[in-house]
Amino acid sequence: MSSVAGSQLERIARGGTAALAGAGVAAVANFAVVVVITQAFSKDDAGALFSASSLFLIVLAVAGLGIETGLGRFVLRHVAEGRWDWARACLSNTALVTVTVSAVAAVGLWVAAAPIAVAIGISGDEGPGLIRVFSVAVVAAAVGHWALGASRAFANIAQTVLIDKLARSLMQLGLVAACAAAATGLIPLAVAWVAPAVLLAPVAVIGLLRVTRRTFPADAPRGRAPGAVREFWLFTAPRSIAQVAQLIVQRLDIILIAAMLTPAAAAVYTAATRFVPLGQLGQQAIAQVVQPRFTHLLATEQRAALGEVFRTTTAWNIAVAWPIYLVVASMAGVYLQLFGSGFAADGVAVVLVMAVGMLVGIAAGPIDTILLMAGRSWLSLGNALAALVIDLVGCLVLIPPLGILGAAVAWCAAIVTKSVLAYVQVGLHVGLSPISRASVIVAVSAVVAFAVPGAILTLTGHANVFTLIGLLVLGGCVYAAALWRNRSVLRLRALRALLPGRRRNA
Structure with missing residues (x-):
């Protein structure tokens, strides 16, 4: 093995093991969330939540626009070349785009909550309210996701491990378990499912600010760097579509089963595929x-x-x-x-x-x-x-x-x-x-x-x-x-x- 490959593998081992440990905790917690929901709630309620949460994750992918991959490709490269204004331009532009797209998506979900609920197989009275719970969380969750992706672009995996893999997953499990113990309805369960992403978004943004302060020199230029933005989106635009398509493949089947069969069937399918x-x-x-x-x-x-x-x-x-x-x-x-x-x-x-x-x-x-x-x-x-x-x-x-x-x-x-x-x-x-x-x-x-x-x-x-x-x-x-x-x-x-x-x- 070459010395270069060995050095890179050691770096991957350091970051990968931390990420893998966090992923392991998140995997067990997410799995436990589904177990708790299917054990404590009816199949119809469980399937309704799984269908609505799948739609929420697809909307987040649309709001994310593949930005994470673009930042991973360009930010470290600009930093290594001393093009501080280009790196800043990538961050500021993607932040603005994320907020704008997620806000539009949130408004759309809120306004069209009733027909959307019917379309994804949730026909009960709680359907529109369920969709609106998720709509309120879209902007904060999208911004938090952007901040974590930007931190990873600086090769900082710790933010993702601590905030997303550990804190969010464990908080979600605790809140869902509390709903199960209290025998709440579907709306409180949805709030418990989505609340951690909202509450931890500011923490992710603060973490990113700390990373950038450590990375950028105090006298780093702050120009507009339109070339950086153009280069970024030429690469990221196809990835935006690809990322949405990828998440749709992961989640669309749950929505279609709820719509074409029943929410109960969607609950069985979600449980059967939870190991993936x-x-x-x-x-x-x-x-x-x-x-x-x-x-x-x-x-x-x-x-x-x-x-x-x-x-x-x-x-x-x-x-x-x-x-x-x-x-x-x-x-x-x-x-x-x-x-x-x-x-x-x-x-x-x-x-x-x-x-x-x-x-x-x-x-x-x-x-x-x-x-x-x-x-x-x-x-x-x-x-x-x-x-x-x-x-x-x-x-x-x-x-x-x-x-x-x-x-x-x-x-x-x-x-x-x-x-x-x-x-x-x-x-x-x-x-x-x-x-x-x-x-x-x-x-x-x-x-x-x-x-x-x-x-x-x-x-x-x-x-x-x-x-x-x-x-x-x-x-x-x-x-x-x-x-x-x-x-x-x-x-x-x-x-x-x-x-x-x-x-x-x-």
Whole structure:
């Protein structure tokens, strides 16, 4: 391994481990939120909340306009080149755009709350009020999201970990649990779900101000720098559409199921697919850290080091996410029991299909990040739109005859298509592949340690909570031993950067 790649991997390990720890807490908290809601509230109420919150997240993606990726590409570059006015221009312009777009979206949701509620399958009297609760939170949540993305553009992951992954997730879980204990109605539950994003937005902005004060010299110029804004949006515009398309793929199926079937069906589908973010959050944590590293290596034309870092981080992605998906898929019935009665009958097939899609998506590694940082944002846009079309058409065609399984098949097809397209494009335009000996070793180890024994337990009728715990403990030991045996191939020595002495000297 080259010294450059080793240095970059150590930096990724430092930031990635902190981000991954935060993502782990957030994943468990978000999962617990769904468990609490499905256990304490009716399927209709749970499905109504899941449909409305999915719409809220899509609106936030629209308000975000892909700004996070654009800031990650340009801010550190401008700072490194001493173009302080250009960096400031990117920040101030994106702040104004975020506030403007989110305000328009919030007003639209408030005014059209009644027809929107009916359109997304919420037909009760509480529907308009539910939509208006989320509309009030749009601006603050969008600004908080922008501030955290801007902090990450300065390679500051701590703000995201502390504010979003830890504080927001745990606060949301606590408030939702309080609603469940008090047996409140749907409106208070929605307030509890969305309130943390609003309350923590000012904290995120204050954190960003502290980062910029430490970074910018006191005498840094404050010119308008129109060239910076133009360059920023030429890159970010296609990513804006791509980000919206990506989140629509993640959330549209819940809304369509509520609208085309029932909110209760949407509740079952949400529970069956809740395991997906458990692995995705680890992938996102690593992606947030590698983005500036990829930018640096591409800008300095260190392609060999870039390839090593790309392949190694792909193996790390697989190492974190595959065990989660394989355990859930192999013991899907036990997993669905966590959400209450009546979820396993229709949910097992959904779990299996979704797991297949995510195994493929994770195996591709941070491939979309490579495309973006290589300046191929239009290709990323094309991939996102292709996935959106496949998911939308698939849902419309397959949900009527297959129910929630049809939505899962459409989603899986969209994810696999997007991953394959990006794999081919990165190979053609950047000359890289995520596949390596390390990723194969990790994948095979995960299958042997978790999928095979889990499937045997299920097929022989011995799958239950106790055997699931045994699988996690014993399979985890086997898996850890396999990773340690192959620590050189997996570049685990980069994790030495986590030691206190190494961290101070880095």
